[in-house]
Amino acid sequence: MVAQNIAFGIIAAAMAIGAIRVVTTNNVVHAALWLVVVLGGAAAQYVLLAAEFVAVTQVLIYVGAVIVLFLFGTMLTRARIGRADDLNNRQWPIALVVALALAGTLGYVLIDAFGKHELPKDPAVATTQQVSNSIFSTYLLPFWALSVVLTAALIGAIVLARRD
Amino acid sequence: MLINQFLLLGAFLFATGVYGVLARKNAVLVLMSIELILNAVNINLIAFSLNNGSDVNGMVFALFIIAVAAAEVGVGLAMVLLIYRNRRSIALSELDAMKG
Numbered sequence: 001m002v003a004q005n006i007a008f009g010i011i012a013a014a015m016a017i018g019a020i021r022v023v024t025t026n027n028v029v030h031a032a033l034w035l036v037v038v039l040g041g042a043a044a045q046y047v048l049l050a051a052e053f054v055a056v057t058q059v060l061i062y063v064g065a066v067i068v069l070f071l072f073g074t075m076l077t078r079a080r081i082g083r084a085d086d087l088n089n090r091q092w093p094i095a096l097v098v099a100l101a102l103a104g105t106l107g108y109v110l111i112d113a114f115g116k117h118e119l120p121k122d123p124a125v126a127t128t129q130q131v132s133n134s135i136f137s138t139y140l141l142p143f144w145a146l147s148v149v150l151t152a153a154l155i156g157a158i159v160l161a162r163r164d
Numbered sequence: 165m166l167i168n169q170f171l172l173l174g175a176f177l178f179a180t181g182v183y184g185v186l187a188r189k190n191a192v193l194v195l196m197s198i199e200l201i202l203n204a205v206n207i208n209l210i211a212f213s214l215n216n217g218s219d220v221n222g223m224v225f226a227l228f229i230i231a232v233a234a235a236e237v238g239v240g241l242a243m244v245l246l247i248y249r250n251r252r253s254i255a256l257s258e259l260d261a262m263k264g
Binding site for chain 2: 004005008012015016019020022023028031032035038039042045046048049050051053054057058061062065066069070072073074076077084086087088089090091092094095096098099100102103106107110111114115116117118119120123124125126130131133134135138139142146149150153154156157158160161163
């Protein structure tokens with residue numbers, strides 16, 4: 001258990017630094033690359049939490065596809081890739097206060113509610129087979145709906161971005 | 165492992181994402197902050213899934229959220245592209261056509 005806690009601490013620290021850099025850096029491309037650190041760290045946390053399939057999906061979709069989309073978006077919407085000093089709103093101090101209040105509230109509530117609640121020591125790891133069985137039986141209708149949503153989003157994105 | 169260490173990490177990511185959404189002017193950076201928020205939710209879901217004895221329901225929900233996030237970012241970036249094409253800028257503070 002100690003090894004897991006050490007791994008958690010290292011990954012969580014990397015994720016925290018990455019998340020802070022995503023919202024504070026002055027360079028859009030650097031923000032996308034810091035986001036890779038956060039998303040990859042999340043995948044590692046999923047492995048720690050015995051959810052391998054979700055971890056692999058996270059790497060495939062987020063690190064593989066979403067980040068590439070972000071970099072494309074950056075390329076297509078900015079003539080100059082590099083530092084920019086106008087990325088923050090004027091009211092960013094208010095946003096900071098809101099975020100700190102939110103973090104404080106959530107932290108207080110979580111510590112109050114769960115305290116020293118331990119995760120199960122040796123959980124029965126859910127296999128990919130069980131996950132897919134669940135998707136294709138219990139969650140079949142939501143899965144279909146999600147397929148329609150993805151198709152609609154795909155067509156919608158093409159229609160929106162088309163030049164005519 | 166305590167469940168709280170994962171939940172607190174999720175809370176931290178969520179608050180950071182909220183800060184990004186509120187403070188950033190660049191539309192692409194706002195979309196990135198939304199990804200931070202969605203990831204915070206996913207970490208919570210997987211943590212509770214393990215807490216309930218590796219319950220697959222939490223994992224399925226997380227997978228659905230990942231898919232919806234991918235759709236959202238595709239449409240969102242297409243909209244950002246359209247805004248850029250029409251206005252030569254993606255600064256959200258300049259999108260004030262509907263301001264009363």
